[in-house]
Amino acid sequence: MKKSGIFLALFLASFFAGNSEAKNLWAFLTYSTFNSPEGPYIETYLTVAGNSVRYIKKENGKFVATVNILMTFKQNNDIKAFKKYELNSPEIEDTIKNNFEFLDEQRFSVPNGNYDFELQISDKNNEIKPTPLTQPVIVDFPENAPSVSGIQLVQSYTKSETPKIITKSGYDLVPYVYNFYPQKESKLILYCELYNLDKALGNDSKFILSYFVEGFENNIKFNDFARIKKETAKSINVLMAEFSIESMATGNYNLVVEARNQQNEMIVSKKLFFQRSNPNAKLSFTEMLASSATNTFADKISNLDSLRESISCLFPISTGIEKAYMKNVRKSTDLSSLQQYFYGFWLRRDASHPEKAWLTYKAEVDKANFNFKTPVKKGYQTDRGRVYLEYGPPNVRSQQYSEPAAYPYEIWQYYTLNNNQRNRKFVFYSPDMVSSDFFLLHSDAQGEFNNLQWRVDLLNRVNSPRDLNQTETINSWGGFSKDYWELPN
Numbered sequence: 251m252k253k254s255g256i257f258l259a260l261f262l263a264s265f266f267a268g269n270s271e272a273k274n275l276w277a278f279l280t281y282s283t284f285n286s287p288e289g290p291y292i293e294t295y296l297t298v299a300g301n302s303v304r305y306i307k308k309e310n311g312k313f314v315a316t317v318n319i320l321m322t323f324k325q326n327n328d329i330k331a332f333k334k335y336e337l338n339s340p341e342i343e344d345t346i347k348n349n350f351e352f353l354d355e356q357r358f359s360v361p362n363g364n365y366d367f368e369l370q371i372s373d374k375n376n377e378i379k380p381t382p383l384t385q386p387v388i389v390d391f392p393e394n395a396p397s398v399s400g401i402q403l404v405q406s407y408t409k410s411e412t413p414k415i416i417t418k419s420g421y422d423l424v425p426y427v428y429n430f431y432p433q434k435e436s437k438l439i440l441y442c443e444l445y446n447l448d449k450a451l452g453n454d455s456k457f458i459l460s461y462f463v464e465g466f467e468n469n470i471k472f473n474d475f476a477r478i479k480k481e482t483a484k485s486i487n488v489l490m491a492e493f494s495i496e497s498m499a500t501g502n503y504n505l506v507v508e509a510r511n512q513q514n515e516m517i518v519s520k521k522l523f524f525q526r527s528n529p530n531a532k533l534s535f536t537e538m539l540a541s542s543a544t545n546t547f548a549d550k551i552s553n554l555d556s557l558r559e560s561i562s563c564l565f566p567i568s569t570g571i572e573k574a575y576m577k578n579v580r581k582s583t584d585l586s587s588l589q590q591y592f593y594g595f596w597l598r599r600d601a602s603h604p605e606k607a608w609l610t611y612k613a614e615v616d617k618a619n620f621n622f623k624t625p626v627k628k629g630y631q632t633d634r635g636r637v638y639l640e641y642g643p644p645n646v647r648s649q650q651y652s653e654p655a656a657y658p659y660e661i662w663q664y665y666t667l668n669n670n671q672r673n674r675k676f677v678f679y680s681p682d683m684v685s686s687d688f689f690l691l692h693s694d695a696q697g698e699f700n701n702l703q704w705r706v707d708l709l710n711r712v713n714s715p716r717d718l719n720q721t722e723t724i725n726s727w728g729g730f731s732k733d734y735w736e737l738p739n
Contacts, residue, residue, distance in 0.1 A: 275317070275373045276302040278427055282400025285391040285445050292331075292358045292367075292387060293402070294321060295425040300339055300348040304375040308341070315339040316374040323358060323365045323387070330365065331358045336374065355415055355425060362389050396450040401505055401522040403429070404439035407490070418443075419488045429524045431495060439492040442507055442520065447483040450517055455483045457517065458510045461491055465569035466502035466523060466668075466697060467640065470598055481509075499531050501570015502697040521670060523696045526570065535575045539587065540594035547605040548593035557588050563615045563630045564595060566639040614639055624687040633690040634660070634678055641667055641695075644676075648734040655709050657681050660688060661734045667695055675735060677704055705731055 276299040283292050296319070303315035315338070322332040339352050365387045372380035391397050403426040410417045416424065423441055431438065440461065451457055462476035475493050489507060503526060508519040543549050551557045561576060568576065575591065582588060596604035618638050619629035629635040644662035651658040659679040667674040674695040678688035692704030701707065708731055 274302055275371065275376070277317075277371055279369060280403075280425075280427055280429065281367070281387065282402050283387070283389050283391075284399040284443060285397070289359055290362060290389045290391050292323070292360060292365075292389065293400075294354075294356045294358070295427045296337075296354040296356075296371075297351045297427040298337065298339070298354075300342075300350040300352060303339065303373050305339070305342070305345045305348070306375055310341075312341040312343055313345050314341050318370075318372050318374050318380070319354070320368075320370040320380075321356065321358070322368045323360055324368065325363060325365055330363075331360050333358070353425070353427065357415060360389055362391060364388055391445060394446060394449050396444070396446045396509070396518045398445070398507060398509075398518050398520040399443040401507060401520055402441045403427075403522070403524070404441050404490075407439070407441075419490070421490070429522075431498075431524065431526045431528075433528050433530065436494060436496050437492050438495050438505070438524075439490070440505060440507075440522075441488075441490045444487040444489070444507075444509055444518065446485065447487055447509060447517065448485055451483040451511060453483065456480055456512060457483055458512070458514070459487070459489065459508070460510070461489060461505070461507045463493070463498070464504045464506055466504050467567055467569055468599060469504070470569070471506075495526065495528075497531055498526050498528055499569075499571040499574050500527050500529060501525070501573070503570075525697060531574075535571075535578070538572065538575050538594055539590040540597055541590075543586070543589040543593040546589075546593050547608065548589045548596075551589065551592070552585070554583065554585055554588075557585065557592065560612075561588060561592055561595075563612075563628075566630060566636040567611070568595075611639075622688075624685050626685070627687060632687055634688050637662065637676055637690070650731070650734065653731070656731060657708060657710075658683060658688070659691070659708055659731065661731070664695075671695060677708070677731075677735070679708055 277296060279294060279296045281292055281294045283290060285291075298317055300315070303317060305313035305315045307313050317337045317339075318334075319337055320332070320334045323330050333356060337352070337354050340350070342348065366384050367387045368382050368384045370380040370382045372378060402423065405424045405426040407421045407423050410420055410422045414422065416422050418441060426439070444459075447457060448455070457480070458478060459481045460476065460478045462471050464471045475495070475498065477491065481487055487509075503524055505522040505524060506519065507521075509517045511517055540546075540548075551560060558580060562580065565573060565576060572595065579588065579591070593604065596608045600607035615630050617629075618632075618635035622629035622632045622635040622638065624632060630639055641664060645665045646663040648661040648663075650656070650660070653659075657679045659677060662676040662678070664671075664674045666672060675693065676690060676695070676698070677692040679691045680686065680688045690699050691707060692701040693699060
């Protein structure tokens with residue numbers, strides 16, 4: 251988490267309930283923080299898949315499912331706030347017609363501080379103990395200093411008739427619970443609040459409010475998804491806006507809100523990570539090309555194969571639209587266009603010293619190729635090489651190649667990732683035990699592959715789990731994977 255420009259991490263919570271019908275309870279939870287005259291509060295947004303729960307027939311002949319939920323906020327194991335309740339699905343007449351989701355929104359009033367947020371959720375009609383999931387939450391709204399609420403993603407909104415839990419600033423906001431936008435979604439709606447700008451700038455002073463989308467990998471702003479307006483500083487400034495994302499390419503992004511004074515100095519900012527899948531986007535690659543690469547370092551790469559290779563090794567640090575371009579031109583024979591793209595790539599990252607930026611990165615590619623290559627892959631093409639090039643070398647690299655029950659594996663820990671994620675880890679393993687190719691098995695970093703069954707899969711070398719939804723396994727003799735995950739060495 252950041253202390254300045256924080257965004258509250260989203261996490262996927264897939265909870266499994268095994269019974270004779272093999273029902274799998276599936277839920278997704280996000281949350282955000284806000285301030286109010288009564289004090290700070292945390293808002294949670296939960297959605298449950300209607301086809302993942304068991305329905306019971308009521309006296310009126312209709313069917314309803316019930317989910318048990320326990321949300322707890324702790325500090326040093328002391329409970330500061332909690333709610334234990336039942337969430338009922340809409341009543342349905344036919345249990346086959348269950349292809350829908352039902353939502354729940356809650357608010358918790360808590361003072362500023364660091365919390366461990368624990369969620370337990372289970373299907374009331376399936377007898378199984380829920381698996382608790384814990385996520386750190388920071389609530390930080392200084393009394394007299396500027397700050398920003400969490401950025402809430404919104405599915406839809408209407409003018410409020412009567413205030414209710416989903417009401418903010420006179421509107422009823424139906425939350426968009428996910429941080430993933432599939433192709434069917436054509437717009438992104440956001441809501442956030444900025445506090446105490448009048449104290450920072452003076453009452454009724456003007457400031458610049460900007461909100462935009464940037465590449466997650468490189469923090470480069472996309473001008474097609476950027477808006478700026480002048481606002482008057484108040485105790486609470488509200489931003490509710492939307493973008494059309496029909497032309498947004500598949501990729502990882504940050505949604506950014508910034509407040510700057512009239513000298514363009516940053517006052518406060520906030521970022522929110524999200525993903526987009528849009529394979530059929532009609533992309534314009536004109537902005538990917540430099541106007542000219544003549545007499546540049548890119549112009550000196552005149553061998554077509556060498557140039558293609560230089561472009562291919564950029565894949566780990568490329569944005570979604572750049573990856574789409576690379577896939578389209580990897581077989582191109584137009585040397586000039588490839589040179590323009592290659593030069594433009596580094597010009598976007600360091601306009602003052604693009605060649606130096608390339609040479610610095612090329613040195614890291616050489617290290618990745620030396621350390622992570624396999625008989626059939628260059629180092630930058632492997633999962634370990636990709637993570638190394640995207641995030642840099644890990645702070646801690648735990649290597650274990652000879653545990654009796656586990657495949658060879660490594661656990662990498664980053665104290666800080668992309669300057670806004672704390673204590674993130676990656677698990678790589680080699681299931682064939684021959685090729686020295688270690689695949690990414692699990693990570694808790696945003697935008698990375700998340701696998702709650704990673705320890706089961708890791709120990710699948712000798713233990714074949716009976717329950718396909720099992721997330722934990724019995725510790726085997728000589729096994730250290732859980733220790734390495736919790737306390738890497």
